[in-house]
Amino acid sequence: MSDHSTDFQGDVCAAIRDAIGSKLPGASVEVSGGGGHYSIGVTSPEFAGKSMLASQRIVYTAIAHLMGGDRPPVHAVDSLTTKVG
Amino acid sequence: MPLTDRQRAEFDKLVRSHQTLLFMKGNRNFPQCGFSATVIGILNKVTSGYETVNILEDPAVREGMKEFSSWPTFPQLYVKGEFVGGCDIVKAMYASGELQKLFGGAAEPTKPPNVIITPAAAKAFAGAVAEAGGDVLRLEIDAGYDCDLHVGPKAAGDVEVASNGVTLYVERGSASRADGIGIDFVEGPKGAGFKITNPNAPARVKPIEPKELKALLDAGRVELFDVRPESERARASIAAARKLDGEGQRYLLGLKKETPVALHCHHGMRSRAAAEELVREGFTTVYNLEGGIEAWSNEVDPAVPHY
Numbered sequence: 001m002s003d004h005s006t007d008f009q010g011d012v013c014a015a016i017r018d019a020i021g022s023k024l025p026g027a028s029v030e031v032s033g034g035g036g037h038y039s040i041g042v043t044s045p046e047f048a049g050k051s052m053l054a055s056q057r058i059v060y061t062a063i064a065h066l067m068g069g070d071r072p073p074v075h076a077v078d079s080l081t082t083k084v085g
Numbered sequence: 086m087p088l089t090d091r092q093r094a095e096f097d098k099l100v101r102s103h104q105t106l107l108f109m110k111g112n113r114n115f116p117q118c119g120f121s122a123t124v125i126g127i128l129n130k131v132t133s134g135y136e137t138v139n140i141l142e143d144p145a146v147r148e149g150m151k152e153f154s155s156w157p158t159f160p161q162l163y164v165k166g167e168f169v170g171g172c173d174i175v176k177a178m179y180a181s182g183e184l185q186k187l188f189g190g191a192a193e194p195t196k197p198p199n200v201i202i203t204p205a206a207a208k209a210f211a212g213a214v215a216e217a218g219g220d221v222l223r224l225e226i227d228a229g230y231d232c233d234l235h236v237g238p239k240a241a242g243d244v245e246v247a248s249n250g251v252t253l254y255v256e257r258g259s260a261s262r263a264d265g266i267g268i269d270f271v272e273g274p275k276g277a278g279f280k281i282t283n284p285n286a287p288a289r290v291k292p293i294e295p296k297e298l299k300a301l302l303d304a305g306r307v308e309l310f311d312v313r314p315e316s317e318r319a320r321a322s323i324a325a326a327r328k329l330d331g332e333g334q335r336y337l338l339g340l341k342k343e344t345p346v347a348l349h350c351h352h353g354m355r356s357r358a359a360a361e362e363l364v365r366e367g368f369t370t371v372y373n374l375e376g377g378i379e380a381w382s383n384e385v386d387p388a389v390p391h392y
Contacts, residue, residue, distance in 0.1 A: 052170070052173075052174055052177060053169075053170045053174055056170075056171075056173070056174065060156055060157050060158070061155055063157070064155075064157045067151075067158065068148075076120075080173060
């Protein structure tokens with residue numbers, strides 16, 4: 001699909017979904033993309049009353065392990081949207 | 086890896102070292118990633134007094150700041166020692182006027198850009214918007230002048246413009262880059278599609294196919310140069326191409342900057358790099374022969390040998 005290099009084996013979209021799902025149980029998570037670049041949409045009641053920064057930080061913290069190191073499976077999050085719901 | 090207390094104190098000192106500090110890829114004049122370039126473009130509109138840290142030059146800062154900010158990506162904007170956010174947040178705050186307030190200014194009303202949508206494009210959009218269920222036609226133009234024209238939800242701060250009965254929502258940070266833009270819908274040999282002409286976009290290397298180049302050469306409307314060394318020219322060459330030895334370079338650099346010039350090599354890679362340099366030199370119309378002399382031999386002149 002792309003020449004993005006990573007040692008990660010498996011479905012990156014599913015890994016992102018699982019990571020966010022375990023941090024925010026009950027959230028609805030949509031992930032698309034590939035080749036290191038992903039778009040993520042998360043809907044959760046947890047975001048109620050939180051700023052965009054705080055909401056996005058929750059999501060980023062959940063997937064930080066997929067974005068760190070030299071050859072991470074997630075190179076960039078092209079778009080991240082958080083909705084209360 | 087968690088930061089030690091001492092590292093944390095050092096990063097705390099770093100983020101407080103300037104009123105406004107952007108951790109980014111590249112620097113202010115040469116951002117090396119689109120997200121960093123977008124934030125620089127916005128910062129330039131709200132303040133001139135900011136400093137940047139190029140995280141590509143310092144792996145310890147790069148890894149450490151991810152941890153320190155609890156934010157795994159760059160750019161990261163700090164104002165008065167507080168983390169403001171990354172690209173999305175800076176864009177949203179600029180659109181809502183919050184960012185301007187942070188820098189002590191008021192959100193100035195954004196001048197709606199002058200946009201021309203041709204009747205053909207208007208017709209194509211009408212169908213798309215009718216099926217979109219509340220979504221709107223939006224245009225975003227990033228700092229590299231890449232246009233993103235899409236149907237999607239309206240965003241806060243979008244600037245509304247209309248042309249030929251079509252309403253277009255222009256992302257606020259893109260408005261000045263969109264002024265004078267033309268959107269057309271054309272049918273060509275490779276299918277139908279929107280064609281956007283933006284007079285604000287800087288000159289770029291234009292790819293050209295062998296047959297198109299032949300037509301321009303025949304009409305005397307382009308100067309062609311061969312960037313390959315003599316050893317390769319001896320094996321195969323295009324008669325109309327001038328070699329770029331010392332004399333050729335003097336001739337090229339002596340041309341008026343408005344003269345259309347084309348470059349070729351074996352497969353089109355080396356000439357592309359050279360063409361980009363010519364654009365930086367100020368040449369306004371620079372073509373790169375896609376596929377190089379190999380493609381020329383296949384499509385225009387089979388008498389030119391392959392090698």
